[in-house]
Amino acid sequence: MxxxxxxxxxxxxxxxxxxxxxxxxxxxxxxxxxxxxxxxxxxxxxxxxxxxxxxxxxxxxxxxxxxxxxxxxxxxxxxxxxxxxxxxxxxxxxxxAAFETVILNDETRTEDMERIDPVEEPEPVVEEPAVEEPVAEPEPAVEEPVAEPEPVVEESVAEPEPEPVVEVPVAEPELEPVVEEPVEEPEPEPVVVPVMETVVEPEPEAIVEPEPEAIVEPEPEAFVEPEPEPIIDPEPEPVEPEPAPVVGNETPAKGNGSSSRIWLWAAILLIVAGVGYWLKVNDKLNFGPKNPKTELVAEKAEEVPVQQPEPAVVEEDSTVVTEPEQKDTTAVAIVTKADAEKLAADYPQIENGEYWITGIKTEHVLEKGEDLSILAKKYYDDKRLISYIIRMNHYTNAQASNLFVGAKVKIPELVKRN
Amino acid sequence: MNNKEFISQLATRTGFTVKDTTALMAALTTEMAAQLEEENSINIFGFGSFEVKKKLERVVINPSTKQRMLVPPKMTLSFKPSTTLKEKK
CATH class of the missing domain: 4.10.520.10 (IHF-like DNA-binding proteins)
Structure with missing residues (x-):
């Protein structure tokens, strides 16, 4: 030095x-x-x-x-x-020089990194279904049978919805939430929508999309519709989210006959203005006969699924991936943290190392021709573990490479970390 | 400027032959390497200092594969220019 x-x-x-x-x-x-x-x-x-x-x-x-x-x-x-x-x-x-970069398996240290992952993953997961739908539908737009299975897929995603639909109207029959919803909902949705519509063409498709769903099932539609609608309707209609559930509740009576017409319309025209206008007309027709109660229910139904599907979707996708990991790491963390504190107090440890020093195996008196890497090879059959011997004896690198014959070297007992 | 140009310029300045200069430079660098290997720092007045620094082992993550790797500890050579050299530039 x-x-x-x-x-x-x-x-x-x-x-x-x-x-x-x-x-x-x-x-x-x-x-x-x-x-x-x-x-x-x-x-x-x-x-x-x-x-x-x-x-x-x-x-x-x-x-x-x-x-x-x-x-x-x-x-x-x-x-x-x-x-x-x-x-x-x-x-x-x-x-x-003998050290090499080692690829790590699960270990305590990386908890922080894994905690970030689940946050990152759900977002793309939520967006993907939204992006896939408009892409997937234009093709089957001409064929009816193909169009129907899709809502079925959505049903499975939206399964938890029906329950909240029943609960909410009972719990909150007041009118206030009705006023709040139209204000709240458009906000979160447009965030997702712009992602889908970076391409110009998906727009008409997005408009086509809500219709069949509205006809087949009122529930999942409530969760999909708010996305496209705020874009089409802003010009003429002040109440944006309402029309969607209205279509849903009234049209089921008309059934699949009208859905085929809608699909044909969509396939042939594919014009934003045309379909948008058609929607508007449809809505106005349905508005009159509607009961205020059913509107309430419809909006509640809309409100609840809109809030819930996101966590629901997130859970379904992310739990599969993240939960087991988290369990593993926490289990390891508990074991190693308790041990680590004890061990760190008793013996010098190598931070992030592959092994714990748990004791002194033996004391070796250096003989001629021996050095620490030879000792590491002799006791552990791995000369890379020389660093643990150095650590155990508090050697500097200069000391470690200039030991004399007769020097007493403590050989640590090593236990592999999990 | 590469090593060849450096040696030839050095030769003209010192008066040694190019061959001798090359040999002397080799001896100088091996001597410096030997000193640095023993973790001695080399301090050249008016130029700067060479020092060996120890880098601890650490865990890195490959951002694309999310693979965690333990990078072993290592010794690196660092050069710190002297203040007089810093001012000149």
């Missing part, structure tokens, strides 16, 4: 090359002068066996003064970087 100066370097060089000290020192001085001058001129100097010196331009940037908190501008300047030669880097890293 000494500090070597230029003159000491020159002394060593003089001995190696049988030069006079004076010559050697002059030579070394010229070497570094040359590097420096060429660096300032050329911006790059390569020296074999040492490395590459480089001048790198740093752009000016704004920063905050550490003490005063003022904003200050750091001018652009150049800085010197040094990249050691491969041979020199290897030479310096020799004590650790």
């Amino acid at each position: 000494d500090k070597i100066t230029l003159s000491e370097l020159a002394d060593a060089l003089a001995k190696r090359k049988s030069l006079t000290k004076k010559d050697a020192e002059a030579f070394v001085r010229v070497v570094f002068d040359t590097i420096r001058e060429n660096l300032l001129e050329d911006e790059l100097v390569k020296v074999k066996g040492l490395g590459t010196f480089k001048l790198v331009q740093v752009d000016s940037r704004e920063s905050v003064h550490v003490n005063t908190g003022e904003r200050i501008v750091i001018d652009s300047h150049s800085k010197i970087t040094f990249t050691p030669d491969k041979s020199l880097a290897d030479c310096v890293n020799r004590p650790f």
Whole structure:
């Protein structure tokens, strides 16, 4: 750990090359002068066996003064970087050269990372079904039988819905929620919608989509519809979410006959304005005969599924993936944390290491020709575990590589971490 | 500037032959490597200092495969330019 100066370097060089000290020192001085001058001129100097010196331009940037908190501008300047030669880097890293990057399995440390994953995953999962629908439907648009199975698929996703539909009207018969809903719902949905409609064409499809669903089943439709509708209706109709459930509740009587007509309409025209207008007409017709009660129920039905499907969908997809993982990691964490505290108090440990040091296996007296890596090989059959021996004995790297014969080396007892 | 240009310029400045200069440079770098290997820092006045630093082992995650890897500890060589050199540039 000494500090070597230029003159000491020159002394060593003089001995190696049988030069006079004076010559050697002059030579070394010229070497570094040359590097420096060429660096300032050329911006790059390569020296074999040492490395590459480089001048790198740093752009000016704004920063905050550490003490005063003022904003200050750091001018652009150049800085010197040094990249050691491969041979020199290897030479310096020799004590650790035997180590290799190890791919880890489940371990305590990564809890934090896994906690982020479930948050990231559900989002695309929620969006995907929304994106898939408009893509999947345009093709079957002409054929009726193909169009029908799709709502069936949605049913399975929307299964938990019916219950809340029954519950809510009983619990809250007031009118207030009715006023709130139209305000609340359009907000979350448009967030999803823009994703679907980055392409211009999906729009008409999105409009076609709600109709058949509305006819076949009122429940899932309530959960799908709000997405496309806010886009079409804004111009003429003040009450946006209402029309959807209205169509749903009234039209089932007409049945599949009208659904085929709708599909034909959609397939032939595929025009936003046309279908939108048709929708509007349909809605107005249905508005009159409607009871206020059924509207209430319809809106409740809409409200509840809109809030619930998201968690429902998220759960279905993510629980499968994340839950077992979380259980595993927590189980491991409990075991290892308790142990870790105890072990860390008793013996030096290697953070994030593959093994725990749980005790002293034996004390080895170094003999001639032995070094720590040989001991690691002898006791563990793996010389990479030398680092645990070093750790156990609190050696520095310099000490570890310069042990004398007769030195007493503690050999730690190792237990694999889970 | 590559090593060849460096050596030839060094030769003209020191008065040694190119061959001698190459040999001397090789001796100098091996000497420096030997010192650095013993974790000695080399301090050249007016130029900068070479120092060996220890990097602890750490866990990294491959962002695309989400694979966790334990990167072993290692020793790296760092160079810190001296303040006089910093001012000149």
